[in-house]
Amino acid sequence: MSDASNTNLNPNEPPLTDHSYDGIQEYDNPMPGWWVWLFVGTVIFSGVYWLYFETGVEGRSIFDEYGRYQANIMTVKFGEIGELSADSATIAKYMRDPKWLAVGKATYNANCVSCHGIDGGGGIGPNLTDDNWKGVRHLDDIAKIIKNGAANGAMPAWGSRFNHPNVVVLTSAYVASLRGTKPANPKAPEGAVAEPWPAAEAGSQPDNSESTEPAPSATSDKVIAP
Numbered sequence: 001m002s003d004a005s006n007t008n009l010n011p012n013e014p015p016l017t018d019h020s021y022d023g024i025q026e027y028d029n030p031m032p033g034w035w036v037w038l039f040v041g042t043v044i045f046s047g048v049y050w051l052y053f054e055t056g057v058e059g060r061s062i063f064d065e066y067g068r069y070q071a072n073i074m075t076v077k078f079g080e081i082g083e084l085s086a087d088s089a090t091i092a093k094y095m096r097d098p099k100w101l102a103v104g105k106a107t108y109n110a111n112c113v114s115c116h117g118i119d120g121g122g123g124i125g126p127n128l129t130d131d132n133w134k135g136v137r138h139l140d141d142i143a144k145i146i147k148n149g150a151a152n153g154a155m156p157a158w159g160s161r162f163n164h165p166n167v168v169v170l171t172s173a174y175v176a177s178l179r180g181t182k183p184a185n186p187k188a189p190e191g192a193v194a195e196p197w198p199a200a201e202a203g204s205q206p207d208n209s210e211s212t213e214p215a216p217s218a219t220s221d222k223v224i225a226p
C-alpha cells in the first residue's frame with residue numbers, strides 16, 4: 001500500500017499522524033480539551049480524596065462514620081433498658097427475654113458462627129451448648145471472655161468492636177441460652193462442667209422481664225412486647 005505520510009488524501013477525514021503500527025496508520029485526532037481536563041481533574045481529585053479519607057486520620061473513613069451511626073442507633077434502641085451491667089443476674093434475666101435476645105442472636109450470627117458454628121456446636125472454638133466450659137465457671141465469665149477474649153486472642157476480644165456495651169451482655173445472654181440445645185455436629189466437650197446458670201432474679205430490674213415467681217396480685221402480670 002501507500003507509504004506512511006501525514007497527508008490524508010481524503011479532505012473529509014482528519015490528518016494522519018506520522019507513524020504507523022503494522023501498516024495501520026493513526027488519525028491525528030486528539031481528545032477534546034474539555035475531556036482531557038475533566039480527566040486530569042478526576043486524577044487530582046482522587047489524590048486529594050485519598051489523602052483526606054484514607055490516611056488513617058481518626059473519624060474520617062466511612063468505617064468510622066458507619067460506627068458512629070451504629071452507636072447512635074444502639075443508643076436510641078437501648079434507651080429503654082439503659083446501660084446493662086455484665087453481672088450474672090442481668091445476663092440470666094436477658095437470657096429469658098426473647099425481645100432482647102434477638103440482638104444477641106444477630107450479633108452471634110454475624111461474628112461468632114465461623115468459629116463456634118451456627119448452632120453453637122463448636123469448630124475452631126469450643127462447643128457452647130454442652131455443660132463443659134474451658135474458661136467459664138459462672139454465668140458472668142461468658143461476658144468477660146466475650147469482652148476480653150481468651151487463649152491469647154484465639155478467642156478474639158469483642159469489647160472494643162461492639163458499638164455499645166450492652167451488646168456484650170445481650171450476646172452473653174444468647175450464648176448462655178444455647179446451653180442444653182442440640183447442635184447438628186457437636187464438638188466433644190472441653191473443660192470442666194460449670195454450675196447451672198442461676199435463675200433470673202425476680203424484679204431485679206423494672207422492665208418487661210417475665211417474673212419466675214409471679215406475685216399474687218393480678219396487676220403484676222406483665223406483657224412481653226414482641
Ligand code: HEC
Pocket residue numbers: 107108111112113114115116124125126128132133134135136142145146150151154155156158171172175190191
Ligand atoms: C477466630 C475464632 C473465634 C471467633 C470468631 C469467636 N470465638 Fe469464641 N472462642 C474461640 C476459641 C478458640 C475459644 C477457646 C478459648 C480457650 O481455649 O480458652 C473460644 C471461647 C469462647 C467462649 C468460652 C468457651 C469456654 O468453653 O470457656 C465463649 C463464651 C465464646 N468463645 C463466645 C464467642 C462469641 C460470643 C463470639 C462472637 C462475638 C466468639 N466467641 C467468636 C474462637 C473464636
